[in-house]
Amino acid sequence: MSAATESAGVAVAAPALVQASDLAKTFDVSAPWLNRVLERKPRTLLHAVDGVSFEIERGKTLALVGESGCGKSTVARLLVGLYEPTRGGFRFDDQDAHAAFKTAEGRKLRRRIQMIFQDPYASLNPRWIVEDIIGEPLREHGLLSGREALSDRVGELLKSVGLSPLDMVKYPHQFSGGQRQRISIARALATSPEFLVCDEPTSALDVSVQAQVLNIMKELQRERGLTYLFISHNLAVVRHVSDQVGVMYLGRLVELADKQTLFAAPQHPYTRMLLDAIPQMKHTGRARTPVQGEVPNPLNPPTGCAFHPRCPHANARCSAERPVLQTLRGVRVACHAVQEGRI
Amino acid sequence: MSLLQVKNLVVEFPGRRGTLRALDDISFEIAPGEILGVVGESGAGKSLTGAAIIGLLEPPGRVASGEIVLEGRRIDQLDADAMRHIRGRKIGAIFQDPLTSLNPLYTVGRQLTETIRAHLDVSDSEARRRAIELLKDTGIPAAEQRIEHYPHQFSGGMRQRVVIALALAAEPKLIVADEPTTALDVSIQAQIIQLLKRLCRERGAAVMLITHDMGVIAETCDRVAVMYAGRVAEIGPVHEVIHQPAHPYTGGLMAAIPDMTSDRERLNQIDGAMPRLNAIPQGCAYNPRCPRVFERCTRERPDLMPAGATLAACWLHDATDPHIGQAALAAQHERALAEGERAAPDAGAPIAEMNP
Numbered sequence: 001m002s003a004a005t006e007s008a009g010v011a012v013a014a015p016a017l018v019q020a021s022d023l024a025k026t027f028d029v030s031a032p033w034l035n036r037v038l039e040r041k042p043r044t045l046l047h048a049v050d051g052v053s054f055e056i057e058r059g060k061t062l063a064l065v066g067e068s069g070c071g072k073s074t075v076a077r078l079l080v081g082l083y084e085p086t087r088g089g090f091r092f093d094d095q096d097a098h099a100a101f102k103t104a105e106g107r108k109l110r111r112r113i114q115m116i117f118q119d120p121y122a123s124l125n126p127r128w129i130v131e132d133i134i135g136e137p138l139r140e141h142g143l144l145s146g147r148e149a150l151s152d153r154v155g156e157l158l159k160s161v162g163l164s165p166l167d168m169v170k171y172p173h174q175f176s177g178g179q180r181q182r183i184s185i186a187r188a189l190a191t192s193p194e195f196l197v198c199d200e201p202t203s204a205l206d207v208s209v210q211a212q213v214l215n216i217m218k219e220l221q222r223e224r225g226l227t228y229l230f231i232s233h234n235l236a237v238v239r240h241v242s243d244q245v246g247v248m249y250l251g252r253l254v255e256l257a258d259k260q261t262l263f264a265a266p267q268h269p270y271t272r273m274l275l276d277a278i279p280q281m282k283h284t285g286r287a288r289t290p291v292q293g294e295v296p297n298p299l300n301p302p303t304g305c306a307f308h309p310r311c312p313h314a315n316a317r318c319s320a321e322r323p324v325l326q327t328l329r330g331v332r333v334a335c336h337a338v339q340e341g342r343i
Numbered sequence: 344m345s346l347l348q349v350k351n352l353v354v355e356f357p358g359r360r361g362t363l364r365a366l367d368d369i370s371f372e373i374a375p376g377e378i379l380g381v382v383g384e385s386g387a388g389k390s391l392t393g394a395a396i397i398g399l400l401e402p403p404g405r406v407a408s409g410e411i412v413l414e415g416r417r418i419d420q421l422d423a424d425a426m427r428h429i430r431g432r433k434i435g436a437i438f439q440d441p442l443t444s445l446n447p448l449y450t451v452g453r454q455l456t457e458t459i460r461a462h463l464d465v466s467d468s469e470a471r472r473r474a475i476e477l478l479k480d481t482g483i484p485a486a487e488q489r490i491e492h493y494p495h496q497f498s499g500g501m502r503q504r505v506v507i508a509l510a511l512a513a514e515p516k517l518i519v520a521d522e523p524t525t526a527l528d529v530s531i532q533a534q535i536i537q538l539l540k541r542l543c544r545e546r547g548a549a550v551m552l553i554t555h556d557m558g559v560i561a562e563t564c565d566r567v568a569v570m571y572a573g574r575v576a577e578i579g580p581v582h583e584v585i586h587q588p589a590h591p592y593t594g595g596l597m598a599a600i601p602d603m604t605s606d607r608e609r610l611n612q613i614d615g616a617m618p619r620l621n622a623i624p625q626g627c628a629y630n631p632r633c634p635r636v637f638e639r640c641t642r643e644r645p646d647l648m649p650a651g652a653t654l655a656a657c658w659l660h661d662a663t664d665p666h667i668g669q670a671a672l673a674a675q676h677e678r679a680l681a682e683g684e685r686a687a688p689d690a691g692a693p694i695a696e697m698n699p
Contacts, residue, residue: 067528176616177385206384206555211599211610218608233529236601240610263603277533278603279558281585294500294531 015094016055017227018062018079018195022088025049025074029299046299048074050251051088053325056244058194061221061228063242063259065235065274067295071251072231076199079229080115081106092195111141114188118200120180124172130183131168134158137190157186161216178209182216189220195227202237214241235278239263247271250298250306257331267333269311269343305336313337344415345372346549347396347517352409352419354388354395356620363620365391365404367573370647373517378543378550380564380581382557382596384617387570389553393519395419396551397436398426414516432462435510435548437539439522441502444509445494451478451505452490455512462513477508481538500531504538511542518543521553536563557600561585569593572618572628579653589650590657592629627658635659 030036030043049071056062064072077083079090081101090097092109100106114137117123124133134154138144144153155165161182172180181201188196201217202210218241220226232238238245238259245262247255247270255268266272293310296302305323308314317336325334337343354366366388373379381389394400396411398418411419418429430436438444446454455474459465465473471490478486481504494502503523510518520539524532540563543550552564560567561581568578569590577590588594598611615632618624624631630640639658650660 067530178616207557208384208596208599208613209616211601211612212614214601215609215612234601235529236603239603240601273530277529279533279536279556279562280603281558281561281597281600282604292534294498295528 015091017058017093018054018056018229019091020055020075020079020088021053021091023049023052023075023078023085023090024087025071025078025083026086044299047251047301048298049078052246052248052251052253053088054244054246054253054256056195056227056229058227059221059225060243061230061241062244062246063230063232063238064246064248065232065238066248067233069250069295069298070248072233072248073199074251075248076115076197076229076231079197080113081110107141111137111143111191112193113195113197114191114193116181116184116188116196116198116201119204120177120184121172121204123184124180126172129169129171130154130158133172133183134168134187134190137187141191143191153190154186157189158183160189160220161186162212176209177205178212181205181209181213185213185216185220189224192224193226195229197229197231199231200233201230203232203234210237217241235274247274250296250301252306252334253325253332254307254335255331255333256325257333261331265329267329267331267338268307268335269313269337270307273310305334311337313343315342346375346377346414347373347551348410348412349392349396350410350412352392352395352411353407354391354400354404355407356404358403360621364407364623365573365620366395368409368646369573369575370409371568371575371578373549373551375516376544376547376549377566378540378552378564380560380567381551381553381570382555382560382567383570383576384555384596386572386617386620388573389555389570390521392570393436393521393551393553397430397434397519398423399430399436428462431458431515432513433515433517435513435515435518437503437506437510437518437520437523439525441499441506441526442494444506445502447494450491450493451497455490455505455509458509458512474508474512477512478505480542481505481508482534483508499527500534503527503531503535507535507539507542511546511548514546514548516548518548518550519553520550522555523552524559525554525556532559539563557585557597569596572623573620574628574656575647576629576657577650577653577655578647583652587651587653589653589655589660590629591633591635591659593655595632595634627656 025048027046027048028043029046031041035041052075054062064075066072078085085098092113097109100109131151131154134157135150138150138153144150151168154168158165158167163179163182202213205213221228230241242259245257245259246253247268249270255271266275296309302309304319304321308318311318323334323336325332328338350370352366352369353364356363356365369392381392383389395406406419410417413433452474455477456470459470459473475486475490478490483489483501483504497505523539524535527535536559554560564581566579567581567584569576569584571592577584577588577593584593585597588597595611595613599613601610613632618628626641626643627645630636633640645656645658647654647656648660
């Protein structure tokens with residue numbers, strides 16, 4: 001509770017808790033060396049994330065949305081230190097996180113940044129009981145010692161996500177999908193982190209269960225002043241949980257805006273297309289004309305603006321010159337058409 | 344006359360520790376050219392209903408009782424060979440994952456012409472001409488060249504178009520589409536749904552669309568069946584089911600979906616989870632999670648009964664019941680729901696006078 005009240009005062013003056021600047025990750029997907037030499041194939045590089053910058057204030061939620069292969073999950077993995085960035089960096093609480101991850105002090109930092117994964121079936125060890133799963137970060141970081149203290153803390157954590165302390169002797173297969181996702185939330189909370197990276201935490205769940213998990217996440221944020229990076233492809237979910245929304249397309253941010261602004265007045269043609277593609281419950285039997293085309297191959301992205309082959313407003317400049325993310329009409333957007341006032 | 348009638352269908356899985364009843368007394372009809380949506384959470388029996396209709400139940404699963412009637416003819420007791428002629432010719436199928444629905448070793452063209460020639464008496468060149476026609480119809484650019492390509496050379500959305508072309512190849516009267524867009528991105532999802540709708544309308548084919556996405560149902564279907572724990576909880580015209588749900592489960596399901604137009608802090612949630620097949624509660628299977636449960640729900644199992652414009656399996660709507668006052672309360676609750684009360688944080692909380 002105290003963290004939440006503190007943050008309200010601090011957030012005004014201090015820099016944002018999470019600051020990513022020009023974050024980039026390139027994967028080398030070349031053929032093996034021998035093939036390259038014999039068949040004279042060039043190296044092939046996949047720019048999964050290509051210069052992404054954003055900030056998240058303490059206690060707020062930034063959502064990243066986009067279609068498969070746009071680099072959302074790579075950003076998540078960069079922020080928790082599972083990947084080294086190829087370029088750029090990420091500052092957490094005003095210290096260089098990737099430099100710190102390499103030092104002994106880095107363990108303290110990892111304690112403060114935790115992650116929730118998409119698939120609650122794959123992210124829990126099936127041969128461990130819940131007590132061991134949730135207790136592992138506590139033991140690993142040496143936060144608690146002694147069986148008694150450990151199981152008390154695990155019981156507390158289970159209660160905070162709406163499960164019973166009696167559940168700690170069970171195995172993951174004895175729980176439903178939604179309950180498993182709560183176990184992974186409890187595990188992520190074990191080290192009392194300040195920043196949680198959530199990579200599609202509800203996309204494997206049914207809607208009624210998704211509502212349970214989203215409600216718990218919002219309650220925890222309110223109680224503990226948590227900061228979230230929330231990755232999802234579901235715009236309705238994003239609209240429910242986030243304060244700010246970043247829209248990604250082929251490894252780049254194309255629009256970054258406050259939730260209200262983004263949903264009320266989307267600027268980038270891709271954002272407009274995504275919003276238009278959501279089936280609406282209100283309009284039964286509505287006929288739509290969806291935008292044509294698909295996400296291009298990231299190994300061979302289009303020149304200029306990556307979205308231009310699918311964009312209804314594209315012109316010669318869009319296919320030649322790559323737009324930069326700049327502040328236009330009060331939001332951050334990367335689009336020539338918006339800049340020139342064509343749309 | 345309806346195209347497909349499912350009457351009191353029961354599907355069971357015999358096992359060492361007794362028989363599990365996965366589908367319990369399911370009845371519905373599909374009219375020619377109609378799109379029926381089937382929704383429910385994982386494990387509700389949606390896909391199993393589809394599998395029973397196309398005769399692809401995995402053993403030891405079997406149709407224990409009930410009938411499936413297609414164009415006036417029973418198809419649930421046909422042998423595998425006779426069923427093979429119906430599948431494809433009369434009933435086409437589209438599955439969730441387009442990559443596993445296609446044979447990776449054959450070109451798309453070979454798979455299409457094979458299907459066409461298996462069911463229709465046409466020459467090889469005629470079958471090929473039709474295959475190209477089908478690919479063009481499903482919006483695949485450069486169909487003449489693409490027909491020589493293998494499935495791995497297509498993207499996810501394009502593959503699902505090929506699967507739709509395959510399902511339509513022998514001009515079936517009914518398409519069973521099991522989560523056809525779940526594996527696809529939202530922008531592609533919209534394209535595929537539009538395509539499926541247009542092609543079926545042009546060809547007069549009926550569709551049974553199985554999905555867990557209410558948005559897709561709302562935009563696509565004429566009628567919708569809501570399934571819970573192996574039974575139909577509510578069935579009726581799509582607009583009424585979505586906007587005036589008669590069954591508390593349908594209401595809860597609708598309210599749990601994050602909405603693009605409302606700004607509430609908390610989503611309505613349905614507490615608990617769907618029961619396992621070996622632990623279906625007595626009475627109404629939904630009673631442990633239902634906010635409006637009363638004594639009769641835990642004792643007797645409701646069958647589908649008229650509830651406004653829809654049919655719902657819920658005792659709140661039983662006109663002959665001494666709890667008739669419940670129906671009036673239900674109507675009041677529905678009106679409140681329609682007026683947007685679902686934004687209230689405690690709309691899902693138990694209503695005091697509902698408790699016995």
